Amino acid sequence: MYDQFILRKTTLSFLLSVASFAFAVIACKELGPAAPREDQLLDGPVAGLTPSQSARHLAGDIAFNDEIFTPETGLGPVFVANSCGSCHPGDGKGHPFTTLIRFGHTDSLGQNEFDHGFQIQNRAIPGYEPEELPKGTPFAKFTPPSNSGLGYLELVSDEDILGMAAANAKNPDGVRGHPNWNLLPGYVTPRPNSRRQGNRYITRFGKKGSVYNLFHQTVVAYNQDMGITSTFDPSDVYTLKSIDPEVSDRKVRDVVFYLQTLKAPIQAQP
Ligand code: HEC
Known part of the structure; x- marks a missing residue:
């Protein structure tokens, strides 16, 4: 009788552990995120690169992701x-620990108030x-955006951008796109067929679309975000004097x- 009881008890606890294990497996399947499908990953090259283009993509990948200055x-x-x-x-x-802080840098007459640019x-x-934020200055924090697929945006023509702005210019809900016309630094060569307003060109990357192309964005990021000079922008972020390049043209x-x-x-798909 006692033996039988022990046996029953063991069988019961065995069955219970099998059941809870099965439950745990099912629960994990239900609750845990599945691995993303290949076509949903952000990191990876476009299809159809030649072997030398793939090598170049990889060199850029290493410089972007693995090079710690x-x-x-x-x-x-x-x-x-x-x-x-x-x-x-x-x-x-990015996330809240990798934000950039930019601040207002003109006084009421539109003059630049600070020597050291506009990014802390x-x-x-x-x-x-x-550096510390100058007292009383209006500022904003920017979270780094995703960088994938931007090559496609670079290929959109100015004409298309203007066309999209014109198409919603009379939107009754008031939501309208405005191209940002900006001066370009000397190292940026405008694309053929770029539209101009005086010396200004339509810019499209970064916050408020204020950067012309991915080359412009990369040179500024090396300089302003990491204090790395290049032949394109040799100005030292601290002294504002030109110094020798700290990253090669090739790497940029x-x-x-x-x-x-x-x-x-x-x-x-919706
Ligand atoms: C300190 C954090 C930080 C570092 C380091 C940094 N970025 Fe960024 N990046 C940002 C933030 C914040 C933005 C959005 C604000 C802006 O436009 O500058 C941005 C914007 C960009 C964009 C524009 C994306 C778009 O959709 O228009 C590109 C491209 C980019 N970064 C590339 C780079 C490259 C290349 C490097 C290294 C050379 C780099 N970033 C280093 C924070 C960073």
């Missing part, structure tokens, strides 16, 4: 982060003071090629 390789002296990938992880969005470099290498162009050839994730 140090004081020895030119970081700073003041900076925000030490690699492109630390702010754009997996070519995706809130970190510094040993021996230097990180490889990163641009990498951005241009990052695939666009397939959007879910």
